[in-house]
Amino acid sequence: MGNKKVFITLILIVFSFSSFLFAGEKIEFKDPKGDDKGPGVYTYPTNPIYVAGSFDITSATIEDKGDKIEFVVKFAAPVSFNWGDYWDVHQVQIYLDFDKVKDSGHTETIPGTQVLVDPENAWEKVIFIDPHTVPKINGEIDLKAAHLKEDIVLPSKIKPIGKSLKATVQKADLGIGDDADINDWGYGVLMLSATGFPGNWCVLMRRVNEYQGDHRFGGGADGAGDPNVADMIVDNGDGSEDEIQIQYDMLSNYESGMDPEETEDDKLAVIKLVYPKQ
Template structure:
């Protein structure tokens, strides 16, 4: 289901005026355009990149993002953050105005947004230190750095990552906001033009996803939200269709990137 309780709406719990959004994603679509496979190393447990639920809640001075996957959150590399494997980018359209916001994604993700669904804020949930996330974005996507928001804390709980973002950095969530959640994997030693995410290649390897291309242009995401984000089985085929509309090529001028949609929980989809 997709629920919005905002600006005095009928919130069943919590204070009057609280904003809450729940978006669901079907199980078993952690294969990008339908062809992607996990790395072979056992730390990449099946379901670790299978997005199942996203909760967003206004919590006074903060906004809480809860992103759930179809496997326990683990920390095989012993990172101080308490998790190691996932890396998530949450793109937010705060005005839903044509021609407003960014249409490119952070370096290395290789998908686009349409010009009428550009984003103003991007919350990156990464196990890397805050300073490193900011440094990577400033160095590799300087034109997008003004939209970056990094959580002050991210806490793993069972199969959920709970990220706390300062409202001063994000703004107060509104019923008209749109969201897209791109699921990737943390990479501490990324390519020179990739921000902390793991590449998809033609064939998978110990620490590489497979089923894509060794050239650039294939979507570097394992799972996304698909409107209306109710978790229906039809959203699997829709995801595959969306992410299959790309052309990878060794010639950058010939690349065609897949265009991903926003989900607007406060509007009919």
């Protein structure tokens, strides 16, 4: 092999390694079954479209695929296709803490989620996985979450299949370089329910009320302070039984005013993100 050929080969090797330094890295979190009750007391809406287990997260995997990252969230019932633009009932939010620096990033979540993130875990980007069309989602974000818009990232592709949603996210859309290692981030994986007819200040998520209804979760408050989160991954994300109570405690720590359109009186629950074991 001539010197020139060796040189070009070396350049190619260095180039491909620098582009895909962490390609193949994979993280798996688990979540206990049967804790799809938010703070422990939420009940599903009564309409049969909300099949038992639909909002019960069982696992989440994150895999570096080179120029993109694949997120797979699994739950305890198959995804259904009756009325939604792409599927029926799930909305998943995945908050990412890139730098693990206190107060660096957002503590506020997507409007209508009704939780705050611990300042120690402040997030840089959130992956928004919702069954509505991209124009509809963007319209809602422009209207209700314009101040967070540049940090709300829509997947380039979502595949609803079996008991899972698989979302592909371009690294370029996350604003991260080739040196980013998914093992260094924190993750907040939240399960909500999507609706095409959300409250005035809610980005396409279904609300929880005091009493369950045809299309309303029960067990919360008729005011606006209760988390609209059915399930989430907590603590070490290893799926152990103790994580059920940890979630219930985290999501119960809220106070709600009486007015569903008035959020001033509310004290929101504060959640912590999950960090992979190094």
